[in-house]
Amino acid sequence: MAKGNKAVNALRRVDLSRKTGCNLETIRYYEKIGVMPEPPRSANGYRCYDTRHVLRLNFVMRARKLGFSLNEVRDLLALVDRGIQTCAEVESVAARHLEHVRSRIDDLRRIEHELSRTVARCSGKQVPDCAVIDALSASGSRTRLSGGKSI
Numbered sequence: 001m002a003k004g005n006k007a008v009n010a011l012r013r014v015d016l017s018r019k020t021g022c023n024l025e026t027i028r029y030y031e032k033i034g035v036m037p038e039p040p041r042s043a044n045g046y047r048c049y050d051t052r053h054v055l056r057l058n059f060v061m062r063a064r065k066l067g068f069s070l071n072e073v074r075d076l077l078a079l080v081d082r083g084i085q086t087c088a089e090v091e092s093v094a095a096r097h098l099e100h101v102r103s104r105i106d107d108l109r110r111i112e113h114e115l116s117r118t119v120a121r122c123s124g125k126q127v128p129d130c131a132v133i134d135a136l137s138a139s140g141s142r143t144r145l146s147g148g149k150s151i
Contacts, residue, residue: 010048020057027057035060035073068097 017024030036036056039047056077063073075093079085114135121131
């Protein structure tokens, strides 16, 4: 594929996947929801990805690894795509996400504490009564699951 007189390094979707470590289906999904731009097609109909797609997909994947939601990723990309983003605008999105992460960490600490207390009360013996099951049973009443176990 050529752009003017310059040769463009065209990648197939499988090449993009290998280059970024992103699953093929995930790339399709990102294109479908508009996070990744639809790539141009070659004369024979193949999608032709280039360095811009690699960079964008790496951006999306890194943001997702940092826990940004797809909506937050869209917000960040919209700022970048406008080409006039300011650090203040990006900081606003990132600061909101950081607060969300901190809130989740607090929740996980509470869960850890409760689970730790519950597991410590468990005898671990081969007996039908179990402190973990009792703690997980919200109403204190038990119902039967298939297989005869009760909760």
